[in-house]
Structure formats: structure tokens, C-alpha cells
Amino acid sequence: MMGPQALPGPYALMRPRALLWPALFAVSLLLALLSVQIPAWLLRPPPTLMIDLAGATSAAMKWLVEDATFGLFTVKEATRAIATLVEVPYDAARILLVDGITEGKGRRATTIVPPISWIAVTAAMVALGIYAKNLWLGLLIGALFLYLAVFGQWESAMTTLASILIAVPMGVAGGLALGIAAFLSPLFNRILSPVLDLMQTVPTFAYLVPILFLFGFGPVSALIATVIYAMPPMVRITTLALRSIPPELQEFGRMVGCTPGQQMRKVLLPVALPDLMVGVNQVIMLSLNMVIIASMIGAGGLGFDVLNALRSLKIGAGIEAGLAITALAVALDRLSQALAARSGQGAVVTGNWTRRHPKTVAVLVLIVVTGVAGLVLPWVQTYPKEAMLSTRTFWSDLVEYINVSYFDQIEAFKDAILINVLLPVKRFLLALPWVWVLALATLAGWQLGRARLALLCLGLGLFIAVTGLWEQAVTTVYLCGISVIIAAMIGVPLGIWAAANQTAGKVIGAFIDTLQTLPSFVYLIPVIMLFRVGDFAAMIAVVLYALAPAVRYTAHGLRSVQPELVEAGIVCGCTRWQVLTRVRLPMALPDILLGVNQTIMLALSMLVITALVGTRDLGQEVYAALATADVGRGVMAGLAVAAIAIIADRLITAATARARARLGLAGE
């Protein structure tokens, strides 16, 4: 106590606190080393504590599907009705893009009216690109669609596109409706917001299980899962956009005598449109991500191709399908972003309908002309097989070459990391008594957010314990933790570099943007090619997927440090390095923390998907539950992942708020 007392004021209090966590870590190490001596009931949650929540959930779902009724109709009938509601437009979209109108079934089916030709679809996309921004965007999107045709991915891509065409309007409309309701009714908002929190933290796979159970295997289930998964951000953005409308505009609407309906339709929604379009972009990208994952429950399309290739280790086909997904993702993302930027900037064009919509007219004409011409000239209707290029063998050979030539180096690298980092950390964490881990989480909660946060951490930790998923949860924390640390170690310096140098900033920005548009599934392809299965492969995929926010938030945080502060630093005689470490990084800390938070969320969601490459964590639980359609098991594992995510999120949010308060930054 002598040392701290010598220091004045606040330091006297800070000193022991700074020593607390290193001390706790030392105790943890000691406990891990002595774990053999620790009684089993302290090491793992004892079976007597466990509650069969999974069984109860399964039973409840079974009752719901088989016996439950809403009085006039049963749950089964309700799910059928919803399925039809989705199925009818989906079939229509498939007719337009993939199947055409056919007669007969299976092999003997004859086409009466063909689907829209590849030429017309590509032309329509080019026209949309020009409408949204300029000729360059149109050409880029045209090239990407041409790629799909030339490399033989057209039919799968159109199947995926058909799903997205149906899922996006449903997700947007549903999100808008819920968002408006939450804006109008504070009570509804209070009920909805924790539900949305949960929906966004439950991993994608976990959605699939109950939906599979309710709606069966097939594209309709996949669509429903997609809509549910993609909706929450739209709800959030809608509520936020409406709330951020200046109060004067709302008062104006009332002062000119708008009815509540006019107020919403003519004042609030149009004013919020640019923000809403950002939400639409999110819905599109999330839908694409989910449609790919939903191939597990029968979505078909590009996702199915990837899944198939992964399962049978067809390297070339997997990479090809992965690149096609990338092309589709980039096209959809750029297009919807351009549309968002365009909204609210329209110019007034007069004249009749054809005069005002020359591009629409051209596309419609092209659809009819190519449709008719396609009856005579098959290449107009479907891109000819003879002209297709296949890169399959190229990719297979390339991967084979890498694996043959560099096998030793890759293996050595992989083993070094496995033996020196992954395994020791895993053993250490698994050797800790569960009571101790729970106590640490609660203590962290107490330090950052007092009783409320401490109780939340304790409660969610206990939930994981009683579901009997403790070991899998710890494995999840270990893999996620290491991946996040590595992602931060790569991402934060990249972000610093991007903020310091404009050219680097542009290149890194473009790279990160592309990484973020890719559906999570795609990341598995290169990883599995080079590192096969196991924790290491999973870690690499997670790091790649979760890297983006660490880079982006760091760069943003550094760039938005007030220029006066930087100038003050320079005037004081700081070197560049000192300006960075003494002024900019400390001021950017809240933003960096937010980035790490996002990285954790992405890592958790990716981790579940890496179950495909054979991890032994909660993701595997969900995946196994999906394979056996075991609702209870899947839901519990999903909720356990959500519990981890919520603990991490709340702790970091509290830490961010503290950092902000300490720096005197306004707002959250």
C-alpha cells in the first residue's frame, strides 16, 4: 500500500484496480494447472444442475405443429398458408428467370414459353446500372452478368436471383411495417427491440432448424428463413430514420393539417427515403448471404453448388461457384448502393410514359424480341454450351500445385500455430472451473456496469451451464477469442495505415468493401482447399470474415479525431509517432472498441458456419441439429451462441461508453 499512497488524487484509486486483472489471470493459470485436483462438479456444471430445455423445446414445437390451434385453424394450416403466400411469387420469379412455362413433369416437360433470355436479363441489369448511376456502373454490372453466362453459372445464379427478388421486397415491406409501428408506438418499440437484439445475435444456422421443422425441406423454407434473417436491420433503420427527422418537419406536417396517414406518406417517409435505401441495401446483402446458407434446407442455386462442392471436395467447381456468388454479390451491392445515393436527387422529367422511361421500354422490347428470336436461334435464349469457358480444371490444378509444392510449408505453419497457440489456449480455458469463469464474467459486468450488467452476465452464463453446453461454449469462446485477437492484430494496423495514407486508404477500403459483400459461405472455399478441416482452417475463415469492421472502425475513428487536437499535438512538438500514440489513438479508442465489438459479432456468426469444416463447438451442435432436424438441440445451441454474443456486446458497449465519458465525447 505504500506505493499507491504516495501518488496524489485519482492515481491512488487506480493503482490497485490496474493490478486486479493481472492478479486474477495469475490465479486462473494456477487453477488451470491444478485442475486435476479440482472436484468434477466445480470443473464442469454437474448433471444435477441441468435442465432439459432442449427436450422441452422440441416437445413444444411438436405440439405446435401437430396439435396446436388458433381456434378457427390449426398451426399447421397457418404454416401452409404462409408457405403458399411465399411460394406463389417465388414460382412466378422462377418462371421468369429460370424455368419458363412448361407442360408435363420432369424429363418429358416441354417448354411453352421460355424464361427471359440471358441477353435480356443482362441488358436489363445494364439499364438499371445506368439509371442508378452512370454508364460505367451499367458496364460493370453487365460484365459481371456476362461472366455468369460465359462460365456456365447462369441457371444457378438465376435461381439464387429469383429467391432474392422475392425475399427482398418481403423483407423490406415487413421491416418497414414493423419499423413504422415501433416509431408510432413506444410500447411496441420496447417489446420489439430486445427481440431484434436476440434475432441479430442468434447465428444464421440456428434460424434454419425451427423453420425446417415448421415448413419442411425446400426453397420455401429457405425463403422464409431468409426474410426473417434479413428483416431486423430494416426495422432498426426505419425507426431510426423516422426518429431522426427534424421535429420542425413533423410540426410542419401537422400545421398544414395532414391526417396521420398523409403525415406518414407525404412527409415522413419521403424525407426518410435516403436512409431507408441504406436499409434496402442491407436487406439485399443479408438476403444473399442467407440464401446461400439456406441451401442447407433446400434453397438450391449457387449456394447448393458450393455446398455440394465442399461436401465432395470438388475444388474447381467450388471455386467457380464461389466466384459466381462474388460476382452476383458485387453487382447487387454496387447497384443498390448507387440507387440509395440516387434517391432524393431526382430531376423532373416531363412527357408521356414512354418518353419518361426510355430504358424500361428498351428492356421490355428486348425481352419480347429475344424471346421470339430464341425460338429460332437457341443461342439467343440460352448461352450456348460450346461457347462456355470452364475454369474448373484450372482451379483444381492450381490448388493441387500449391498443395503439392508447398505442402510442407503450409503444414509446418499450421502445426506451429496449432501447437503453440490454439491448443494451449484451448486446454487452459477448458481446464478452468466453470464457477470461476462465471465469477470472472460477473465481476467484469460489475466493474463496467454495476449490478445490472453483473446480473446479466451471471444469468446468461448460468443459462449456458444448465443447458449442458458448457464445454462447447468454452470451445466457441476459445476459437472466437483467438480469431478476434488475430483479426484485431491485422485489422487495427491496417486501419491506421488506411487513415494515414490516402492511396492506401482507397485500396484497403475497396478490399474491405469487397470482403464485406461476400456471403460467409464463400470464405470456406479457399480455406478448405489449403488447410482442409479442423480448428486452424476454421480460424482462418473466421479471421478473414471478421476483419472488415476492425479496419473500418479504426480508420474512421482516427480520421474523425478533431483536427484542432491533432494541431495542438503538433504545436506541442509531437513527432508523428507521438501524435498517433498520444493524441489520435486514445481519442479513437471508443471507435476502435466498437469495431472490435462488431468483429466479435461477425466472428461468432462465422464460427457457426465453420462447423462445416469440423469444429467441435456450438456451431457443430447447431449443424448436427440441422442434420437431424432436432429443434430443441438447435435452438438451445443457437441461444447459447446468442448468450455469448450478448455478454460480449454489453461488456464492450459499457467499456466504450466509459471511454467516451472519460474523453468527454458527446452522445453514446
Added chain:
Amino acid sequence: MNERPVKLACRHVWKIYGPHPERLLANGAAPTLDDIRRSDHVGAVRDVTLDVREGEIFVIMGLSGSGKSTLVRCLSRLIEPSGGEILFNGQDLLKAGAAEMIEIRRHRMGMVFQHFALLPHLTVLQNVAFPLEIQGIARDVREARAREVTALVGLKGREDYYPRQLSGGQQQRVGIARSLAVEPELWFLDEPFSALDPLIRREMQDEFLRIQNQLHKTIVFITHDFDEAIRLADRIAIMKDGAVVQVATPEELVLAPADDYVAAFTAHVPRAKVVTIGRIMTPGVAPETAGSLPASARVEDVADRIEAAGLPHAVTDAAGTVIGHVGARAVVDVLIGRGT
């Protein structure tokens, strides 16, 4: 002026924020500022009673946090007052139903906002026509009317611009045109020029007076700028801590401030800006005069003319009857602050 009928009146209007404002006001009680604070409430508007007469520019002046914005929102019922009556043409607005309120706002009230509140996705013309569109008026009719008002505020030729393409002053002209499109009887202006640069502000004040000379609306004008208030107002209500401290003409405010708070505002106002010649004239008819002036003319505006003439000017009342005369010496007294 005083003979004109009352257009808008408020009687003991209160707006108290907090958990239970109704308890504080139960049975017609009038809690003091301390009562309100001690019970963890905030008194935004306290016991305000005012009459706004037809055709006058009634300015509500106060510093930020004095409750002026809340009061104007109570008058237009954008905010529901905690207690009191608001009489518009004798009808209590607080008793009007939702549909009735919509009707009143559609046809009889207009409002101009501090930050313009223009709809960013509509052109100037569409913005101005918006209140008419809401009423379901046919496009050609409403656009014709919108063109008229747009020309009135001097924006002819910019009908197809978007708000973001206009300067702040021009945007507020759009806001003014829009609020006039429905030909309101009662015109609220909530700090309309506060967001503008000083030079533009002055120009807009002149523009505002020009329009008012043409239209003779009943106006409730909010400002925190005392110079703006004395420049525009027929009468001024000065607010402090939610209550009205004094209601008077600019001249009375300057010559007879009700308390130290008002005096602090008026201390540096040149007398010539507010004093009318009716106040400094000598009663009775002068034998010889150089011309005649209305009693309501302000010294500043006519000093040059009176000083230049060798003879005194006759002073006439609103009806044109000569009630007195004023000479150069009386004017100079005011200008140099002698013997007030």
C-alpha cells in the same frame, strides 16, 4: 389600434413538464416557480394571458429557454397545454376535436419555421403547393396559386429548383410562400430569420414588412432579437422563465420598462427608433405648418424631414384630424437624449 377585434386570445395558459402537471394545477391553482421546481417539474409556460388583435404584428420576445417557442406551439396546439384556454375567433381551440383541428390548420393558420422545414424531395413549387395538395386541391389549381405566392416572395423563375440549390434566405422565402399559400387568417412565425446571416436578416425583415403591408395578416412573431422585435412589432410581449413580464408597444417598453429585466434590454435602444411623434408633439393647432405627419410615425424615420423644414409639422391621428404639431427642437431632444 385598440378598437380592432381580438383574433387570438389565451387565458391562463400553462405548460408544465413532469410526472404530474395536473396535480399542480388542480382546482385552478397557480403554483409559483418554486412550487414547480420543488416538485421536480419544469414550468415552460406559466399563466400566460394575451390578446392578439386582428391585423397586428404581435411579437413574443425572450431569450432561449424563456418559453417563447413552447408558447407559440401551445397557441397552435402543436403542444397540448397543461391548462388554460386558447380562443381563436372566440372558439376554444383546446376543445376542438382532431378532425376540427385539422380543418382549422388547413384553412386558417400558417406557420414559418426557424430552420425552414422544407421537404427536401420536392421542388420550390411543389413545396409551396404542398398545403394545398394535402387538402386534395387539383394540381393545376394549386400550382397556379403556388406560382402566385412564389412570385410574391420574389422567387419567380426558381419554381423548379430543389431546396438544397437555394441559399438560406431563399429557402426561408419558400417557407414564407408556403405558409401563405392557403391564405391563413393567423400567421405564426417561429424565429423565421434567426438562422440567417445579419445582412440577409435585415433584408428579410424589410421583405416581411412589405408583404404584411400588402396582406394585413394577424401575426404572432417569435424572436430572441430585441432589435428585430422593436423593428417589426406593433406590440411586444417579453417572456422570462415561462411567464410574460410585460406586454406593450415598443415605445412604451423603452420609455416605461416594467422591471429591471425589461430595462436591461431597452437601455441601449436609441430612443428615436421607438418614440413616435405623437408622444413629443405639442397639442393644439399650429398657425403655420410645413406639412403633416401621422402621430404613429417614429422619430427616426421623420427626423430628417422635420429638421430640414423651417416650420413645424402638423400631427394627425388615425382619422386624419390634426391633433398637434412638432418642431425640430422636440426631435433633437429625442435624438440627443435630452430631458427624457
